[in-house]
Amino acid sequence: MKNLAILAIIFGVLALGGCGESVKPEPAPVEDLNSDSSGVDNADQDYSDEEDDGAQAYGTGSRSKISSVTREINGVSYSLDPQDMDDPENLISQRVIYFEFDSSQIAEKYKDIILAHSEFLLQNEDYKITIEGHTDEKGTREYNVGLGDRRAGAVKQMMELSGVNPKQLETVSYGEEKLLNLEPSDSAQAQNRRAVIVYLKR
């Protein structure tokens, strides 16, 4: 619950005088951030490294607009500097959200990733993303396009609720047209049920 409080605070800040509206951290129990592909790996460590929070001066070259800011969600700090966006240590480098079969509900453990990207987009308003919705091979193809659209839409909606300008957000659903794993096993098909955040070149 403490974590939720932190989340809410971050949001208050994020919304930049957005009068605290909109952000609705669901009162679901914050499980762990652990596990599989989400790779929020240091989350289950102790939270003692919170001091890292201090702003770091990154080389910003000749960019006109910079944001050398570090933020934190649930004890995971991450950078909002575009130069760090592909750093595997940085939460912003995580861009895949996985879903259950025939579901477009965002699991608790992926919300931090989405919130981090929301912050990034708020901080870097000239960045745009396309959120791709994908499904597994089960079910019919156009229904899966619909399902992928719902998945991408769920991510988009969460970002909009965080205050991100809708103009920075596009969605496209590929349904089952871009499968990552063709094996029929349940675990393989689970890798196909995803929304992917793709940053567009500025």
Added chain:
Amino acid sequence: MINLARKIKTSFFILLALLNVANVVAEPVSITITEGLYSPHPIAVAPFVWEGIGKRPTVDVAAVISEDLERSGIFAPISQNEFLNDPSFGGGVRFKVWRTLGADSLVLGRIIPEGKEGLRIEFDLFDVYKGKLLSDSYVPIADRSLLRNASHHIADYIYEAITGRRGVFNTQVAYVKASQNKKSQDKKLYELIVADADGGFPQTIMSSRDPLMSPVWSPKNRKIAYVSFEGGRSQIYVQSVETGERKKIRSFSGVNGAPAWSPDGKTLALVLSKDGNPEIYLLNIANDQLLRLTFSSGIDTEPVWSPDGRSIVFTSDRGGSPQLYQVPVTGGKVERLTYEGNYNSRAVFSPEGRYMAYVHRDEQRSFRIAVKDMHTKETQLVTNGPLDESPSFSPNGDMILFAAKGNEKMVLKTVGRNGLAETRIIADGDYRQPSWAPFE
């Protein structure tokens, strides 16, 4: 002589009546597997005699005819290996011998050179039981390259002579082929292909590095509507098969998908998510006018027109799982059509309207093609799964073309509407979403 000819003349009125029945809900829902109850018509197609000088043509006319007839699920051709003697064309036919083999019908034929390059294919169709010649006819062709087509023509002729319904062996199909680029894991090549109904003579009419989806033939004028993701977003195009000329349909942000032609070809039903989630719309092609038909917070997709043009059947998860629903084209009350199981989607009607095929997930979580007889209300599973999809009726309604998962890739298969004669027709790559062209 043959009680196969179940002509469905009254289906139009039956369907109208059905659509007006408000209590579809109250009807008992039954899915029964009746495979094997249907007894296909035994026919012997003897090898066609070559009466020319020199090498005989490479196409085995009798084999092509037999394979065509067999795929319908309505005929059971007798293997040439079982023939007792080399049957000869014309003259005395020993019906007793053919009866012993169990043949109800017999086809004898010969190929005669005509002119410099031409051929004349003559064939006789016999009722073995009555010992009677039903018809003698011939097909002339300009050269040997047309022999396969001529064989399909003869199969159509025999099909109609015996069942009373038009054959479909000389029609065409469209489908999407995906090929993996060997160099780049990411980039596939997607092709929209038009081919003969048995998979022969494939012609690519559109190719793209981005996905192509959901091709569907217009009711006339040989056009195909499809979805293309070129440029990283989905858009619907209508393309002429003959000229290749294509037109982009009015598009919106989000999903533009699942096009479906009205029976008169003037309106497209389609799916747009511009208003937040996938909904069914009707687009008047001539004036671009858009009418929204569905209003739910879930997924509404895969629209298809009832053959009378008065209503749309579509897939929706508004009840918690994907099921089929029906709504009048003028908008209004939505009715649920399917209750059995927790996944029923992608409906399609047979052209004369009596049957509705769709994808049903069974208790073993296998996706199989189901066919509902709108007259008797009985539903039959006609394929075995585990991952069958995209059913499309043959223009005579007797067969269903669909995509099925093979080992790792999708292949295209046909099956008789009665669940017999499931056959792979195209299987050397990764194929999706076949659409059977209407009769010309």
